[in-house]
Structure formats: C-alpha cells, structure tokens
Amino acid sequence: MTEARQGHGGTRQAENAQVPGIVEARGIRKVFVRKHDTTVALERLDLTVPHGEITALVGPDGAGKTTFMRLVCGLMKPTEGRLHVAGLDVAAHPQQVQDALSYMPQRFGLYEDLTVLENLELYARLHGVPEDVRQQRFDHLLAMTELAAFTGRLAGRLSGGMKQKLGLACTLVRSPKLLLLDEPTVGVDPLSRRELWVILEQMVREEHLSVLVSTAYMEEAARCRSVFVLNHGRILAHGTPADLCGLAAGCCYGVVPPAGMAMRTLQDRLLREPAVLDAVPAAGRVRFTTRGRPEELSALRELQLAAQPLVPRLEDGFMMLLKDDEARQSVTAPAAGAAAMTKAPQALQAPDRAAGIPAAAGAPVEIEVRDLVKMFGDFTAVAHTSFDVRRGEVFGLLGPNGAGKTTTFRMLCGLLPATSGKLRVAGVDLRTARTQARANIGYVAQKFSLYGGLSVYENLRFFGGAYGLYGHRLRQRIAAVMEEFQLKEQADVRADRLPGGYKQRLSMAAALIHEPKILFLDEPTSGIDPLARRAFWQQITQLSAQGTTIIITTHFMEEAEYCDRFMIQDHGKLLVLGSPAEIRARLGRQGAGMDDIFVAIVEQARGGTADA
Template identity: 70%
Template sequence: MRTAVIEAAGISKTFYPKKLPPVAALQDVNLIARTGQLTALIGPDGAGKTTFMRLLCGLMKADAGTLHVVGLDVAERPQAVQDELSYMPQKFGLYEDLTVQENLDLYADLHGITAAQRQERFARLLEMTGLTPFTGRLAGKLSGGMKQKLGLACTLVRSPKLLLLDEPTAGVDPLSRRELWEILQRLVQEEHLSVLVSTAYMEEASLCQDVYVLNRGRMLAAGTPEHLCRLAEGRCFSVLSPASFSLRILQSELLRDPCVTDAVPVGGRVRVITTTPAAVPAILKEHGWKKEPVAPRLEDAFMILLHQDAAQERQAVPGLSRTDGLIVDPLTQPVDIEARDLVRTFGDFVAVRHTSFQVHRGEVFGLLGPNGAGKTTTFRMLCGLLPATSGYLSVAGVNLRKARTQARANIGYVAQKFSLYGSLTVYENLRFFGGIYGLTRRQLERRITAVMEEFQLTEKADYVAERLPGGYKQRLSMAAALLHKPKILFLDEPTSGIDPLARRQFWQQITRLSAQGTTIIITTHFMDEAEYCDRIMIQDKGALLVLGRPDEIREKLHLPGADMNAVFIAIVEQARQKGNEGI
C-alpha cells in the first residue's frame, strides 16, 4: 500500500479576473497526506484551500508543480483520479424536493452502484449517520446538521480511496458537528479511509493526524497538532477580570496592546497570547490583574502564524479607547425588545413555544440552539420578517403586530448568506442599500465613505462582491446594514465558515457598536462566541431551555470554567433527557 494518498510539490495557480489585478491563489505549495489518516487544511478566507481541493479533483489545472492523487498524475489522468475519490464541496448538491432515499439512489445511479452493493452500503451509511428513520423525509425538510450528514452519505455511496471535504461543518451546531466527526473517525478506523478536510474550526483540525496551514496561497507550517502547538509554548495565559469589566471590552483593550498577539474570551476568562513569555499587557499592570499560564491550543499556534505572516499587510481593527472600558451594565438600560408568550406554528408544527424574554439597549444578546431548534424562526419574528401566531412582540418601542414597517426603520439586518448583489461592486452595493433606506444623496455619500473606512473596504470599493473572500463579504454586509444608523442590529450566523482571525475583527466591530448604544441580536453556531454576549438564550424544539449570563449558566450547571461548547451540549442533552422542560 502507498504511504501517501496525496503528493503535491511546487503547486502554483494564478487567476486573472477581468478589470482586476491577477490573484495568486496558490504559490509553490507542498503537501503530503498519508494513507488511512485524517489530514486537515486550515487557513483564513481566501487562503487558497478550495482552489487546492479543486486541483486535487482535476476540476482545474495547476500552472506549475506536480500533483499525484492515489498514485495518479492529476494533470495527465483527471478522470481516473475522479473515479477513485469522492468530493463534498461547501455547497453540496442535495435535491431538496427528493427524499433521503431518493437522493442516495440518485447518487448511486450517477456512480453506477449495483443493487447488491447499494443494499449493504446504504444500510451502513444510514445507520452511521442516524438517518435510518428519515429515509422518506424530503431533504428540504431536514435540519442543517441532517443535511450535512446526508451530503456525506451521498458522497460515500461508493467506497473511495480518498475523501475530500471542504468545510463540511460550516453553519452546523456543536451536537451535529460532534456526530459528523465521530462518523469520519469511524470511517478512518474501520474502512481505513483517507480524508483531507478543510475547516474553520480549530478543535476539529486538532482531531486530525496532520495539519497544514495555508495563508495567501502559501504554506506557512505543517505537522501534527502537538507539533504546531509548540509554537505557542510559554506564551498562552488566562486573565480573569471583575464583573464590571466586560470580557469583550477587556479583549478589545488587550488587542490594542503591542505586547499581545491575540486575545479571546474562553470559559469566563480572556485567553491571551503575548509576544514573549515575560510580556505583561499594560491593562494588567494598571489594575493589578494576574495572568495565569495555560496549555497552548492549535488555535493559538494558528493565530501566531497568521500574525507573523500578515504583520506588514493587515490593518488591525481599532480597539476601544480606555475610557470605554468600564461600561454600564446593559441590563440597567431601557428595554429595546420585549417578547411575551411568543408562539409560531406552521400548520400542526409548533416552531416556537410560549417564549418570553427582554433585550436591553446596548446589549449583545445571543440566540443559540441546535439546527431546527426554532431560533431562526424566533429571529425572523423579531426582525418583522415573519408574523407571530400569537403573543406580544415590540421592537424599539413599536408593536410589531400593529406597525411592522415603522419598526423595521429601526432595524439593520445581516442575513446568514449575505444578501449582497454579486454582480455589483462594493460601492454599488452600498449605494443600492442606501437607496432602499431612503437616505438623501448627500447623506448616502457621507455614510458610504464612513462605513467603508470603518470596515476597511475603501481599497475594495471597485471589487465585484461575488469575488470577495468570505470575511470581506461579511464586512460589506455589516456596512450595508449600518448605513441608516439603526438602533438594533440583527446578525444571523454572520461568522459561519469564517476563520478565527476574521471573527476576532468582527467582534471588535460589535464591541464598538454595543458601546455606542446599538442593541445586537445574534445567532451563531460558534459557541465560543457566546462568551461575547451579555446574555444568551438557548432553545431546542421550540422551547426556551435557559436564559442568562454565560457565567450564571455555568454556575447553574456546576461547570465552572467550562467552554461554551461543553455548556451548550450539556444543556441540550439534559433538556432532551427531561423532555425539553428547560434547565
């Protein structure tokens, strides 16, 4: 048996978009993926991960270098390579008007799988993915996690020598992500399957035997997760601040400090990477706070590598001024959103069950839950995009049942899939959305200039939106939503599939907006982002399970210092055991 399933040497690929400078997607990339193992490819948006995957499949040709997959030269024998591998792209092509079984049959037909082979293969795949009870359900009626598992099953209707997965868990909740990775590990162990996966989740990459870090088309580092973690040895610390100092404010202050490489809230504290082991950030000296050493993680090494590589080119998002640090508790501020006994049904199906809560001015409020929990339905009702079946709902002091149009004037909205016009430039998108908000020409030009500067889009003004990396699309969507200075900003999974560096920048922007009095409602599947929220609400099967500050919820669950992934899974699993009565 070959020891390597992928052998890439000196791979380069440049694109030449019309009216724009050439884009060097890959530059002299080397990668070896070992047979029968999980190999991870990680990197920020636009790093070249998807381009590399497509080269492996023979869907495009490299400009330079050699590429062998399962011992075959991809450039010379692309069809032979495609016959030996299976590829699940970011937007896998399920047929939503077909059932689970019909989708499996369709992909089996495409690959020429015999009836005898199907019987055994389908039974195993359905059992492994937990889809056996749902073979008659339409794919369009499945939750996001179930769709991803069905996509994986369709990709594996035949037994490939190599499985390529391009961010397979983007937009999927922690429970579903855990289940999908259990499936992958089982396939590797039982079928000796070789897998190359790109992912934005560093904890997923940590489950792989080898990890490659790609940035701006160049390979920065490679090795086992343990080997890469050594890059952060001695530089990782945990900082605990008093309750009067918000974690997201402390994070922003730390990121302003030149002796800090990275800072992120974790487990009710802020995790800090300093430039040297002995470095002490100024804010810690000022308040007499201590930094406690913690073991390095893969994400720490990843952030160090990105900062080292991009130090000369990346513009840091400005932090808050020191006077903004000790902010007023948002829960002492007036109520901006009130929901009482909120219900939403679709025929006989109850999507949201008698839910009540308040959101205060300037609060960052997180709506969390597994796929299919009812959080998106709740979110859409709050935005005025979907009427409630019953109950009371007011937004910015306006009763949504009586004056939905008036309420919408106070709202900014960023959709999960970024409602941008791909054929328009950054500037043209902003002009279009500004026109919808009714801004005068003078107001609009002033606001476009302001938001492009705030979100670092000025140099991208003439770029067509569809060609922007995910992080820039997110910035443009945020800029468009804030053109009319709304009182309340709704963010529907705005960081789905976006790398850790882009997420840090995004949350610094949210911190500034919140400090300025903007109320933020956010849904997310990155549970670590719940740490940034003043309060979180977790739903499942339409029911409200828990509502409170992250630390209050940890205390209630007797999980001090636990990360929010563990907290989320514990809450949902306990509630399901009790019949979704809440914690």
C-alpha cells in the first residue's frame, strides 16, 4: 500500500505515474488582490487527478477547493504555475478545456419554471449535443436517476434530492472526459446522497468517467479512490482513504457517557482536554482521538469511565491533519473561515458536571404540538403530528427531502399557519398570537440571510431593534453577543465579506441578541466541514445548559446523536420519536451509525427491505 504523504505541497503520485493524469497541476498559486487586502487562496499546489477514477478534495471552508475547481474549468487563471486538463494547457486553451469537461457548482442553475425534460433539452442545446443522440442520452440519464416518471414536473416542485439528481443529469447530457462536482450533496438527505453516489459510480464504470469532487462528508470521500486534504490553500496529505485512516492508527477510542449525561456534554468536556485532538458522538458513544493514554484524561478519571480502542475512520485522520496544521499556524494571524471556529466562544462558561442532562420529565413544556395538520390544496404536507419539547432540550426534526420537516419547522417558528391542530410555543398559542410567540424565538436560516451590505455591528443593531431593543439595553446586548461569538474584531466588516465560519457566528449572534427562550436552527451546518461542526455543537451544548431550548433540522444524521430526542418524518407522517438510545434499541441495532438507522426507518416505512 502506498502511504499518504504529509507536508507543504506533499502529494502521493498515482501508482501508474508514467501515465499523465486527466488533471496535472504543478506549482499552482492563486492570489486575489483586492482594494484593502491580498489573499493567497492556493499556495504551490502539485496535484494529479488520474483517469477513470473518483478523486476527492476535502478541507475546511476557505481551504481553496472551489478556487482550484474554477481554475481547472478555465473560469480564472492561476497567478503562477502550470495546469493541464486532458492534455490541454488551460491558460492557453480555456474554451477547448471547457468543451472537454462538465462542471456542477454548488449552486447549479436549474430553471425552476421549466420541466425536468425541458431542463435536459436546454442543457443539451447549450452543450451542442446532436439531436440524433439526445433521446438515447436522456433515456439513460432519466432511468439512472429515477426521474423518468417526473419528466413533466416543474423543476421548482422537485424535492431537494430530486433537484440534485436533475442537476447531475443536466451536467452529464454530454459525455465529458472530466466531471467536476463542487459539494454536490449539500442539503441532501442520506437516502438521496446514497442514490447520487450509486449513479456516479455507475457512470465511472460504464463510461470510464474521470471525476474530481469536493465534499464536506467524510463518508463520501471514503468512497473515492484517492483523497487530497487541503487547508489554507496547501495540500496537507494525499492518499487512498485507507492511507489517510492510517494516520490515526492507535489514537482512536470510544467511551459511553454515564447514565443521565448527554453525549454532547461528554464530547464538550473531552474537547477541552489539551491532549484530545477530536471528539464526536457516533454510534451511541463519544469517539475521540488522542496521542496520549486515555486513562490519563481528567474527564474520564473524574467520571470513572473506561475507553475502548476503535478502528480509525477517514474523518479521524482528516481531523488529526487539520488540528496539527492549525497548531502549526497558531503563531501567525488568526485563521479565517471554518478553521477559525475551532474553539467554543470564550464568553460562554463551560457547563458544570450536571449540564446537558436530558430534560427531566418535570421540566416545563416549551413547545406543545397536538394533531398538527398542514394542507396545500389537496396535498397533505404534515399529517396529524403530535409531540412536546421541554425547556433546555435539544430536539431534532429529521427526514428525507420533501418529508414535511421544513413545513413543520416553519409552523413551529410562526412563519407558516397550520391548517388544523394545537400549537403552543413558550406558552403562547401560535394560531392566535403569532407575533407574541415570535418574541420568544430566535431563528437561524439554512442560507446566510443577514444583510450583506451592512457591517457586523449594523446587522446586530438592526436585528436588535427589530426585536424591540433600544438605547442602553440594545448597546449592552450587542456588546455581549459580539464578545460571546468573538466578533469584536469584525465589527466594521461587511457581512458579505466574512468567511463562512464568521457568517455562522453572526447569524447565531443576531438570533440570540434578544435572549429568546427557543432557538430554531434550519440546517445550520449544511456544507460546513467537520472542524466547524465540532465548534458549532460546543456552542449549542452551552446554550442548552443555560436553559435555551433548541430545535434543529439537519441532513448530517450523525448530528442526531447530539439531540436529547429526535423525530423522523416522511410523506408528512411521523415515523419515529425518541432518544438516540431508545430508537437504536427499538431497531435492535445498538452499534449502528445514524445514517444506517435513518435509511432503515425510512425504507421500512416505504415498504422497502433495508436492513440497517
């Protein structure tokens, strides 16, 4: 086995190095010069993408993944270095390169007022696909994506997973030599993600397609033949998934929290240990990595817990690479983007030993839902759903794309009226007093939804005023949340110029400025790398410990492990409700991962035969 090589610009050349790759990058440097600053996006990259394989780019927000893909497409030119695609110099022949590849960016441009078939026709014309081969190509792609029954449906009325499938089909209306996919499964549920990867792997087999994909999901990167890990525009390591897993060999352990302690609380305590490189809830325990001896960790000694060794995963090697690199970079300027979110906000105090205990039966009910129904014409989006959420609880709303969870979420927020049923939030009836109820609610949207043209301070001042704060109280709360989320140094920066990690901080600060009882989070970690997700959940752990009730939707099923309880919906119906441990016990699969649990529940409800 070829070992992963680490270090500045380090690569592992393909075993058949004598054969040029579909992409050959040598000494690639990209510098963005702006009016007030200069950013080095890529620093001396040497990278080879082999023919007929799937190669992954992984790294935190701001690592340079999208910049590199845009260079490969010929959409921008490198500052220095040589870049060849399919034997062509990209700088000299950008149009010929674009004719040889297909590119699906993060926001692929489907035309939502056109049907599935009309979108395919449009992209076929744009790509110059001859009419005599179009129908055969369409039939093949529609069968592969299981969209043949929906050719007359408007793209805007497709579920998220179906939209991604259609985007991939439109990208592949011609047979390219190279397919570039920039985070193609962001915002897509596990069932749809698996289906997309089956399609992709089939295309590689049938057409010897070469694929370069960037992804925030380590389980997707693990399906690729080779993986490049980027950070701050540099390659930290390159190898097969097995090579990169090996970097964490002998460093991975699992520990089950004591009775009554939430897994997110034990995770938070472990992450505060200097010797712990990473910790995350997974498969009913907290998985952590350390180069030391686990019995020497104070958290485990105090709680009298014994850790068991685990086989390393790709994510373990990835996190160790990033943490080691961040440690090397810590003496320089603060890291931007997601890498800057490696620590929990300073102003929030660490929870005490009892913090994070799941809400007791006697805790006040903050959200009460009884027989909730939502109809759109004759379509039932939510069917007779009932549940409670108690103060300080972290409660997850999960389900496939189009399952009804977003509709349920919007009704709980007061953004959408219910057709029938009882819905009380913070003691207020949402059907009769939505404005009053919203005063107790903070909301973080899936997409960054603050005012890009306003500075950090101006956004906070605006949203504080919108929540009824003014004068000394408003100034006091702005100062508090800026301290809490480490935004003071960014106070005068326009929101649309913030790195992704800081945008997330600002969204959280704006949602919490009026100190709401309940915080609604709509896929807050969508498209965010594992490094930033760890820091985000440390924030949520502390907010919950202080009594804030958290309602969250997510397509990262592993995040269900952080919830005290969660529910899964499909086709508007509630399929399951309970704690992670209760739901595992119900299925009889104590050690299963949450992706497998989710797929099993949904497919069993649909009459499938999945065995999680």
